[in-house]
Amino acid sequence: MRNLTILALLFLSSISSFAAIVRDTLYINRDTVNQAANLIHYCSFNQTETFELTNKPLEVNENDTLQVTIINTDSLLHTFTVNSIIETGNTIGSLDTATFQLEFSNNGTYRYYSDVSYGKLLGASGNILVGYSNYTRFFWNLFEAKVSLSDSIAKGLTSQIPNYYKPEVFSINNLIYPNTAADPLGFVTGAVNDSIIISVVNSGQFVDPFHFHGYHVTIIDVKVHTQILNWEKDTFPIVPGEALTVLLVPDKPGMYPVHNHNLTTVATGGYPGGMITRLNITP
Amino acid sequence: MKQLIMLLLLAPLIGHSQIKQTKLISKMDGTFLSEDGIYTPYWGFGEFDPTISNQRITLPSPLLIYDLHDSVYLKLHNLSPEMHTIHLHGLDVTQLNDGVPSTSFGLLFNDSAVYKFKAKHPGTYLYHCHVQTNLHAAMGMTGMIVIRNFPDTNLLYADGPSFNKEYYYLSSDMYLYWNFNVTSPGPFHLYEADYFMVNGKAGTQLFDDTTQIIKMSAGDTALLHIANVGYNSVEYIFPPEANAVTHMSDGRILPNPIDNDTLVLYPGERYSVLLSPTQFIQGHITVNSANLYNTGTIVGTNYIGINIDSLGQGMQDNKLAYLNLYPNPTSNSLQIQSNETLDIRIYNVQGKLFETFKIQPGINSLDVSKFTKGIYIIGANGFLPTKFIVE
Numbered sequence: 262m263r264n265l266t267i268l269a270l271l272f273l274s275s276i277s278s279f280a281a282i283v284r285d286t287l288y289i290n291r292d293t294v295n296q297a298a299n300l301i302h303y304c305s306f307n308q309t310e311t312f313e314l315t316n317k318p319l320e321v322n323e324n325d326t327l328q329v330t331i332i333n334t335d336s337l338l339h340t341f342t343v344n345s346i347i348e349t350g351n352t353i354g355s356l357d358t359a360t361f362q363l364e365f366s367n368n369g370t371y372r373y374y375s376d377v378s379y380g381k382l383l384g385a386s387g388n389i390l391v392g393y394s395n396y397t398r399f400f401w402n403l404f405e406a407k408v409s410l411s412d413s414i415a416k417g418l419t420s421q422i423p424n425y426y427k428p429e430v431f432s433i434n435n436l437i438y439p440n441t442a443a444d445p446l447g448f449v450t451g452a453v454n455d456s457i458i459i460s461v462v463n464s465g466q467f468v469d470p471f472h473f474h475g476y477h478v479t480i481i482d483v484k485v486h487t488q489i490l491n492w493e494k495d496t497f498p499i500v501p502g503e504a505l506t507v508l509l510v511p512d513k514p515g516m517y518p519v520h521n522h523n524l525t526t527v528a529t530g531g532y533p534g535g536m537i538t539r540l541n542i543t544p
Numbered sequence: 545m546k547q548l549i550m551l552l553l554l555a556p557l558i559g560h561s562q563i564k565q566t567k568l569i570s571k572m573d574g575t576f577l578s579e580d581g582i583y584t585p586y587w588g589f590g591e592f593d594p595t596i597s598n599q600r601i602t603l604p605s606p607l608l609i610y611d612l613h614d615s616v617y618l619k620l621h622n623l624s625p626e627m628h629t630i631h632l633h634g635l636d637v638t639q640l641n642d643g644v645p646s647t648s649f650g651l652l653f654n655d656s657a658v659y660k661f662k663a664k665h666p667g668t669y670l671y672h673c674h675v676q677t678n679l680h681a682a683m684g685m686t687g688m689i690v691i692r693n694f695p696d697t698n699l700l701y702a703d704g705p706s707f708n709k710e711y712y713y714l715s716s717d718m719y720l721y722w723n724f725n726v727t728s729p730g731p732f733h734l735y736e737a738d739y740f741m742v743n744g745k746a747g748t749q750l751f752d753d754t755t756q757i758i759k760m761s762a763g764d765t766a767l768l769h770i771a772n773v774g775y776n777s778v779e780y781i782f783p784p785e786a787n788a789v790t791h792m793s794d795g796r797i798l799p800n801p802i803d804n805d806t807l808v809l810y811p812g813e814r815y816s817v818l819l820s821p822t823q824f825i826q827g828h829i830t831v832n833s834a835n836l837y838n839t840g841t842i843v844g845t846n847y848i849g850i851n852i853d854s855l856g857q858g859m860q861d862n863k864l865a866y867l868n869l870y871p872n873p874t875s876n877s878l879q880i881q882s883n884e885t886l887d888i889r890i891y892n893v894q895g896k897l898f899e900t901f902k903i904q905p906g907i908n909s910l911d912v913s914k915f916t917k918g919i920y921i922i923g924a925n926g927f928l929p930t931k932f933i934v935e
Contacts, residue, residue: 427837429733468777468836470810472633474642477796493796495634496812498777515639516647522812523836524678524775528732532676533646 282362283321286330289339289353289375289385293415296430297437297530301406302415304375304383305435310334314435315446316387318400318460319373323392327363339375343389344484344502346371368392369482372462372504378420383411384435386464390506396458400446403499403536405465405526406430422466431526431535438520438527438537449509449519449540457509463499469526469536472496473509475517476540482506496522511542564610565617567592569599570651570673572624574684576603578720578739579747580918585723586684587673589630592621599623603744604714604773605687608671611694614663621656628685630659631674633773633812634794635689637661643674650675666693666701667795668769668814670714678732682722684744686773688714691795700767700791700816707818709766711758713848715809716741717774717833737776740833740844747891747921748931750846751828757849758829760821764852768817772809774833777840780807781830783850785823792816811836825852845891845923867922873933878910886924 291304292312307313310332321327331341333353340351346363353359365371374386388400407428413419433441442448451457459478463469477495483505489497499505520527521536529535572587588601610616622628627650631643641659642648651657673685690712693699698706717737722729742750750756760766772778782788782805790802793815807815828847834840868881880888882903890899898920901910915934922930 424839424841425837426839427734429731431733468810468840470777470812472812474631474644475636475639477634477636477794488802491799492793494794494813495636496794496810496814498810498813512636513638515642517639517642518644518647522810524681524811525733525735525837528678532678532732 280324280326281322282326282328284328284330285319286332287317289331289333289335289380291335291383291415296406296432297534299406299408299429300412301408301430302383302411303435304335304380304385306331306373306375306385306387315444316385316402316435316464318388318390318402318446320390320394320398321365322394323365323368325365327365327389328360329363330358330360332358337377337379339377339380339385341373342376343371343373365389365391367482369484370460370462370504370506371484372464372502374464379414379417381464382414382420382422384464386462388460388462388504390458390460393458393506396456397451398458398460399449400434401459401461401538402434403461403463403465403469404432404435405467405536406432426466427525428467429529431521431529433536433538437529437535438533441538444538447538449538450542451509451511452543453511453514455511457511459507459509461499461503461505461507463501463503466501467523467526468501469499470496470522471499471519472522473517473519473540475513475515475542476509476511478507478509480505481508509540511540514542514544516541561613561615562611563617564614565619566608567619567621568606568630569601570620570622570624570628570685571599571601572626572683574601574603576744579749584720585726586718587624587680588684589620589687592619603684604716605671605685607687607712608689609692610663610689611692611697612663612666613694614691616661616663618659618661619656620651620659622651622653625653627652627675628673628680629675630671631677632659632661632689633670633672634814635661635669636664645675663691665795666691667792668771668816669795670771670773670812670814672773678735679722679726679729681773682718682735682775683726684716684718686714686716688712688769688771690769700818701797704797705765705791705818707765707767709758709760709764710769711766712769713742713771715770715772715774715778715831715833716744717776717844735775737774737833737835737843740774740776740846742831742846742848746846748919751849757851758819759851759853760819761853762822764821766819768819769814770807770809770817771814772811775811776833776835776843777808777810779832779834779842780809780817781805781832782807782817782819783825783827783829785825786819786821786850786852788817788819790815790817821852823852825850842897845897867924867927867930869922869930869932873935874912875935876911876913878912878932880908880910880922882906882908886927889923891921891923892918
């Protein structure tokens with residue numbers, strides 16, 4: 262009987278180790294949104310053809326194949342780019358549909374984005390989290406916007422961020438605090454001793470130094486500023502284009518803020534506002 | 545009885561634990577003399593002095609040093625008209641002691657309270673007011689906390705590398721417009737740092753202050769506690785001969801020490817760096833301040849003096865020299881004499897890069913007739929920064 266059980270477990274484990282194909286669909290949508298009395302143009306990868314502020318995070322297990330169908334509702338072409346995974350043959354024409362297959366050999370966070378100026382500069386960029394399916398998972402997509410520049414980009418008048426760049430709106434998942442604290446994707450909840458994974462991408466042009474109140478976290482995966490891999494930190498820079506994963510194992514309960522410590526970013530619509538969210542850890 | 549014996553056996557393992565009490569006050573009536581001689585308003589914390597009635601604050605706020613395992617009772621008495629708190633940045637305190645008004649508590653005028661925490665990890669930390677943080681921190685309500693590795697206070701951490709000298713450098717910045725217009729500072733995202741400090745001092749105030757200079761002899765190892773509480777990023781450039789190695793950040797040991805002469809600190813970060821020079825140095829650590837909104841452009845520079853007396857030969861064995869400038873003070877032109885081609889950098893008193901140009905061997909004339917009257921610092925690689933005055 263014991264041998265039969267072991268055989269069954271081996272059989273089940275061999276099934277579960279088969280690489281699967283995970284299918285998802287994203288719509289590229291555009292809209293203009295009033296953010297703290299600032300009109301900002303956005304371009305987002307959404308779950309439906311209805312515009313939503315937050316780019317949809319994608320999740321897949323290590324060694325699985327992610328098959329993504331992109332439906333471009335925009336009047337301009339876009340790309341579906343993931344650095345070092347899919348960088349060519351990845352355009353989607355206006356009102357066109359294309360399907361791409363992506364394979365990831367390592368767990369961690371990857372950033373997908375539209376690699377055209379009006380795509381990436383209007384926020385068409387999101388998280389792909391590979392692995393960690395047994396952990397409690399959250400997603401932060403950092404972005405900032407300047408009203409006049411957003412308008413110029415949307416109208417095709419410019420395709421570059423100027424050297425002197427002072428945005429008004431700073432956001433996580435394109436939400437500004439206190440709305441971030443009501444966002445199930447980004448508002449981190451858990452219990453003492455939980456293993457909590459936070460997948461972070463920086464879709465903006467600023468370096469965002471984030472500070473955790475109450476806890477240190479371990480940076481277990483980082484794609485751009487690789488020096489900080491495996492560092493245990495409470496404050497660390499998240500550079501433009503970054504995709505990283507942090508592990509938080511809370512040692513005590515509490516409600517704490519997490520925020521950008523470049524303090525120009527925490528007063529969108531008044532202080533506290535902008536690039537702030539919270540952790541709520543229960544006993 | 546059995547339990548008592550167990551407790552006695554375990555007692556040496558539990559470790560030293562002392563109660564350390566500190567009393568701070570908060571006020572909004574400070575003034576400091578900026579490098580260009582202007583009395584500038586600031587806010588801050590000060591150590592409570594029972595012998596005086598008019599309590600004083602300092603820039604930066606007092607350096608607080610505790611030992612590993614200490615139980616710290618940090619009392620704050622707010623003597624200012626606005627609410628203040630103390631956020632113990634990086635010390636991973638309980639929610640009640642976190643200093644964020646919306647999740648813990650704030651102190652109104654004449655209120656006092658005690659923040660409590662246990663010093664669990666040696667390293668470098670910060671404290672600052674977390675009420676309207678973007679304004680209160682910019683106005684000067686910031687300080688450094690250091691946790692020493694007790695009982696081996698000469699070790700960076702348990703079984704870690706040793707040192708025999710210790711220095712503390714807190715980088716910060718101000719947007720002086722806010723200091724002088726604090727009731728209407730304008731849209732907060734427009735903060736633009738224009739005064740750059742290390743330990744509350746800028747330019748020649750820092751470089752000429754003998755208490756800020758790193759003084760070592762051959763065989764010494766110095767621990768530098770470095771922190772950045774400004775809006776800008778700061779870049780510390782160490783002389784290669786200082787053999788700077790970064791061992792810790794944010795009160796934690798790095799997986800691998802970083803052997804690098806350049807260390808960048810983003811707002812809120814802290815590092816522990818060991819200097820183990822093997823030869824004579826008389827020079828400086830360059831501290832560049834770069835804004836985060838303009839692709840990291842360097843907008844200010846400060847210098848921390850470093851003197852390493854090698855082989856007991858004394859400080860007269862200089863290898864670095866001052867640039868040969870005359871006349872100084874000047875009003876029309878400054879003559880710069882050099883034996884080599886040099887890239888010259890001129891900074892204003894706030895440490896802001898003002899002008900760069902190249903000079904050739906011989907006597908070079910710089911037209912300063914259009915310079916605003918005041919103090920400037922001229923520098924070049926291989927030379928000590930030198931002050932000159934335009935009258």
